[in-house]
Amino acid sequence: MALLITTIVLFLITMFAAVVYLSNRGRHKVFIVLPFFTFVLLVFGMFTKISANEVGIIYDDRSGVQDEVKYEGFQVKSIFEHITKISTTNKTAQTATTGQTEDAIYASFEITIIYRIDAENAGKFFKKTGASDISNDQLNSLVKQALQSSTIHYSIYDILGGELENTRNEFYENLATLLSDQYFISLVSVSFDDIDAGATIETIIQDKGEALQQIEIALAEQEKARVEAETILIQAQAQADAVEIAAAAEAVKIAAEKEAVADLFSYYQAQLPNLTDAEIAQIVLNVLYYSTWDGVLPDIISDGTGIIVNP
Numbered sequence: 001m002a003l004l005i006t007t008i009v010l011f012l013i014t015m016f017a018a019v020v021y022l023s024n025r026g027r028h029k030v031f032i033v034l035p036f037f038t039f040v041l042l043v044f045g046m047f048t049k050i051s052a053n054e055v056g057i058i059y060d061d062r063s064g065v066q067d068e069v070k071y072e073g074f075q076v077k078s079i080f081e082h083i084t085k086i087s088t089t090n091k092t093a094q095t096a097t098t099g100q101t102e103d104a105i106y107a108s109f110e111i112t113i114i115y116r117i118d119a120e121n122a123g124k125f126f127k128k129t130g131a132s133d134i135s136n137d138q139l140n141s142l143v144k145q146a147l148q149s150s151t152i153h154y155s156i157y158d159i160l161g162g163e164l165e166n167t168r169n170e171f172y173e174n175l176a177t178l179l180s181d182q183y184f185i186s187l188v189s190v191s192f193d194d195i196d197a198g199a200t201i202e203t204i205i206q207d208k209g210e211a212l213q214q215i216e217i218a219l220a221e222q223e224k225a226r227v228e229a230e231t232i233l234i235q236a237q238a239q240a241d242a243v244e245i246a247a248a249a250e251a252v253k254i255a256a257e258k259e260a261v262a263d264l265f266s267y268y269q270a271q272l273p274n275l276t277d278a279e280i281a282q283i284v285l286n287v288l289y290y291s292t293w294d295g296v297l298p299d300i301i302s303d304g305t306g307i308i309v310n311p
Contacts, residue, residue, distance in 0.1 A: 048075050048083045055119040056083040057126040067123040086125070086132045090116045090188055093136070097144045099151035107156055108196040109147060113139070113175070114188040121184035128183050142182065146174035156197050168192055 048070065050056045056070030061080040070083060077083065093113045098106050117125050117133075129138070150170040154163045168190065176187040264287065268280045275283075 048077055050075060050083075050085065053087060053089045054085045055088055055117075055122045056085055057123055058083060065123065065127050069119060069123050071119065084126065084132060086117055086122050088117060088119050088122070090114050091133065093139055094193075095136075095140050095143050097140065097147060099144075099147040101151050101154060101156045101159060103155045103157075105156040105197060107151070107159065108194075109192055110194040111143060111147075112191045112193055113143070114190075115179060115185050116188060117184075118186050121186075124184040134183055134185060138183070142175060142178045146178055147171055149174045160195060160197060164192070164195075 048056065050070050050072050052072055054072065056075065058066040058068060058070060058077070059082045060066060061082070070077070091114070093115070094111070095113065096108065096110050098108050100106050115134075125134075126132075129135070150167050151159060153170070154167055159167050172187065172190045175190060179185040179187050264284050265280060268275075268283050269277075272280060272283075
């Protein structure tokens with residue numbers, strides 16, 4: 001609109017000058033068309049350039065902010081349209097706020113947030129904020145609301161312990177919904193950089209951690225003692241099994257030897273039917289003796305009445 005008004009003013013000024021000049025000088029009336037060339041200025045208001053990773057928000061003097069946007073590149077527009085450029089790249093914001101836990105403890109959170117304004121929602125975002133980015137006050141208000149909705153479900157000890165990731169996930173879901181519903185912003189990620197629950201709580205948690213560590217050490221020692229005791233029992237059982245197996249093997253050996261002697265006795269009894277059992281038994285003993293004799297004579301032999309040395 002400013003360009004159009006400027007062009008009209010220039011046209012009127014140049015037209016007035018041309019009329020005065022022609023009436024005084026008597027020039028050719030063709031100079032009267034020269035003021036109309038001022039409308040060439042309007043051509044410069046009919047084009048715009050949108051840079052990479054940007055989107056152009058259209059404000060029309062006749063109908064206000066448009067949902068339609070201008071995308072990257074050289075674009076044609078109306079002279080009544082004004083373009084506000086908004087970046088569509090990821091943006092980072094860091095904020096600090098507090099959240100109340102289930103056990104009525106207020107903890108301070110330092111949070112990093114990454115978000116972006118998508119091209120298709122840029123017009124809606126601009127209608128809400130009238131700016132190219134969300135303000136710190138607007139963002140902090142949503143962050144506090146989303147955080148409180150998350151931390152109230154957990155105790156401070158859970159948040160600083162095993163439930164930290166669940167708390168962060170709930171906070172992400174809550175904040176993503178709020179940003180999308182109220183400002184048409186897409187949330188990329190969130191992180192808890194630091195959580196401060198106060199010196200008293202941190203001391204309690206530290207003492208609790210040390211106590212749990214001592215319990216784990218005691219349990220480990222008990223487990224070690226149990227394993228050692230089981231090892232001793234296993235070794236004792238193995239020794240008992242070995243003794244039992246050896247006894248069984250000896251019994252088998254004795255039984256086999258008895259069976260061999262009986263077979264040998266039966267053999268000589270069949271071969272020498274004229275001999276008595278005592279005589280056959282003596283033969284069996286002689287056979288067994290010489291079958292196991294290593295051929296070495298003793299150094300001393302006694303016949304019952306005297307001693308013979310080195311026979």
